[in-house]
Amino acid sequence: MNRREFFSFKSSQTPPSEGLKVTRRTNTGLDAYTATWNVDDRLHLLRRAMFGPSQADLEAFKGLNLEQSVDKLLDTSKISIDPPINNYDKVYPDADVAYGQTWVNAPVNFNIEFARVNSMKAWLWSLAANQTATVYEKMLLFWHNHFAVELAAVPFTSAYYYYYKVVMDYSMGNFKTFTQQITVDPAMLYYLNGRLNTKNAPDENYARELQELFTLGKGPESQYSEEDVKAAARVLTGFNINVLTTPVSSIFQAARHDSTDKTFSDFYGNKTIKGKTGITAGTDELKELLDMIFQKEEVSKFICRRLYRYFVYYKIDDNAENQVIAPLAKIFRDNNYEIKPVLKALFMSEHFFDTWNRSCIIKDPLTHSVSFVRQFQIAPPTQNNPELLYKYYGFYAGFTALNQMDLGDPPSVAGWEAWYQLPLYNRSWITSDSLPKRNELQDYLLWIGHKFDASYTMKVDVWKITQGFSEPNNADKLIDEACHFLLPMVLGSQQIADLKEILLPGGIPDYNWTEEYDAAVNPTYPNHKTALDSVTQKLQYLYKRIMNLSEYQLS
């Protein structure tokens, strides 16, 4: 709506709701994508399903067709992840945990917790950076955002790890079981006051977010009432945490449970959950509560909309709602809320591969930092130096936090704004503050590098990526392949000419690059040393320039 239209409202009217209008549209749906499976399709799939495919990832998927590729992305059978470790012992000695060993089963120690928090956050970044060739790690972020818990609000770091362990265990599993597990997770019971929710003093914090943020959402079809929030709170009374166990555990205290009947609004068909007594009352009533909530189709639609915004595009028009979300939600329900069938249908759909839906996601800060590291194969320090390794992870975790994504500490229980806030959605990742910082990081590691200690300086070696291309001594081919790999959009001829100017200044003939490159990679050439310096510098400028393009922020 333009200004003129805005002011032309009759004074008695309120401005109409300005939904997200999509003026142009596509009408593809969930039918399987049948076009010839090509390299662009593969790149699109891996860019969306991973944090930034490396050249090796592309190679690993090369011989596979679409279905094989999607099955590979969904195969989590071989994944095993070690928990975060004591990387801090040299500065803050931990009496309970040996250096290099995990602290997640150690007693809470408030003199050490802050060091464990840093370890936890560095570790969270490392999961994405050490991504397997699956969508698993990308789903971890999805659920970490969905069932958001703030580490800053939970004093027991190991409890936070076990919250994240629930996310890891269920991120590709059953959403309903996941919701049940997260409801009684000690960190969640702490974070949203479930531990304080008793029959004499009901605390409705979790009961509200369970419906508003975790299952039903706030769409027009979600019509639960304030009374439903209160009734759900009473169902959930009696759960508590036991801080005397290691790690902190959840318990149910029947004496604190409200054993009267709970009646819900007509949105839930005036359902009554019979009040129960005894030690299983909490679990039994919780199960009934979730059965009731998951009866509502809106649950499946809400989650599918969130997946759509995460993997496809943030604007959902009528076609996307009817042809993609609705059938996807049906698959979700028909499979008893198993997550994998939904992902498989989405990743194999013509809608997902529609050219219309490509390159239109703005990289979140984690995807930005991890894809940079993976694309340029930045070498981490040696694994047998936990302190240094976690400094390296922590460097990026800190940078990602500076760019609005503090892993482990989402801004609120609603997660990051980019995944829920109208109308900007993922555009809010890009601000006058964050965009310069993204560029600054790239340039810093291309040119200067970060010196951690005498043994390790982290710096981009431009030769690694360059030697992954087919004919790097051919200027046109190098530029073409580098852009194809690093950018999801085709550049205009002027932009390409600007890049070529870096390799061949002043428009000198192409063979100059070939000669100089060949000399740079062949130590027997008499001008090898000067050519090596010159080509290295030109490659640095080339990649810098490519990454400084706005296109680099897209996926």
Place this chain on the structure above:
Amino acid sequence: MKRRTFIKAAAAGVSLPISLNGMQLRSVQNNAFLSALGKRSAKGRVLVIIQLNGGNDGLNMVVPIDQYSNLSKARSNVLLSESAVLKLKNSNKTGLHPKMGGAQRLFDKDKMSIVQSVGYPQPDFSHFRSMDIWMTASNSDQVLTTGWMGRYLDTQYQNFPQEYPNANMKDPLALQIGPLVSLAFMGPKVNMGMAVTNPSSFYDLLDNAVGSVPATPAGDELAYIRLLAQQTNEYADVIKAAASKGTNKSTKYPTGTRGGNLAEQLKIVARLIHGGLQTPVYMVSLGGFDTHSAQVETSDTKEGWHGDLLSQLSIAMEAFQDDLELLGISDRVVSMTFSEFGRRIQSNGSTGTDHGAAAPLMVFGDAVQPGIIGNNPSIPSTTTVNDNVPMQFDFRQVYGSILQDWFELSANVVKGILGQDFNTLPIFKNNLSHIETFADYMTQISLGSIYPNPARDKTEVEYRTDGGGILQLSLYDPLGRLLQVFFSKSHSQGEYRYELDLRGLKPGNYILQLRSSLKSETQVLQVI
């Protein structure tokens, strides 16, 4: 006195005492400050919005001292000791949290207006919805994607961003101190705000490509990023220049890291304004107000989480105002606090409070008409977990007052921005348009006794208006939801009785509200 006679009297230079909640105010004509300010235009004026994230417990910030006996029944485990509450000048009914000495001094130096019980009809208890409602100035059931400040800026700076910066406006239209830009700044086309964490340091962005983009979603996103890159480069220089030219003079800013974050943000704002930046709107924020549990320390209820936050707020407010005064720019700046909602009247078992409805907000600066607007909320003698502070003023009345009286927009333009007409409040003392609002404000209304109360089926209420005008009588449930409007009609001066039909109401507490254009009175009605 009728409005017309009042204006005449004021014009003749007669000094009239005006009673504003028992405070004696001088008439507009006598105020030297106003005549000085009257010569200024709205140009150069700055609004600083202080966002308190999470839902601020208004009853624990601006304390209704005359409600203590009922408060102590409803929230004894979080309630401040009555003797600890800070007294405000000329008011023995209303006080501030003991940690808000700075705010108390601002009030006592006539730099602050407190607006009681600000909210909106049909309150939403979700943080995220309620925040959107405040940011976009929408109705409770309406989703808008533009912000109230974005729409305001769009009326002043048309064709942003294409034609900006230009000779008339070289500077950013709105600045948020922090990494994210608020929805409040979202304009019809683009967000009109800019995020800054360190005004002295911007990294140059190379991509100045302005070529065409494909007509696809990817093209839309690309155009957005390019636009942002371009704006950042264009504005980086002016911000850096202002940051280096500007300075801070107050010694009241806290030192060290503890609790200094909001103060740090305001310090940047003061420095940029002093450095000559013409940006008319700034936003800063303080988070952590979602005090479901451990809001206070049980051993001493002024201590604890909420007290810490209010202390940070109060210190930052006082230091900022002090700085502006020392820098000689305090006449150009007003600041407003807000939060997405207040909290329940009744506390919970975790020494905390749950999501509520209306709450007080503070506006401070030289140009503010000092005092308290509105009455203390009336606390029922018996409360349930559902009971909320009902709203006396719509938050859009505050916005409207800022737009009309601080930014000097015409009532029509303000209506365009807010979507409907809202009566302004006497928050500012800056120009003659206030004579009307003062006159209206003088017109007292009162909601007298309800008999019988408790009642079944029907009851009768007495009310009175001194000056006449349109009066509205409405019934709210304890959650603040409007149930019924009994009447909304013109009255002449006098006393009235009205019989209320209570059939169909479930037993429980209800709030009966009588409103004129600027005043509201409430009584608790109990149905049995």
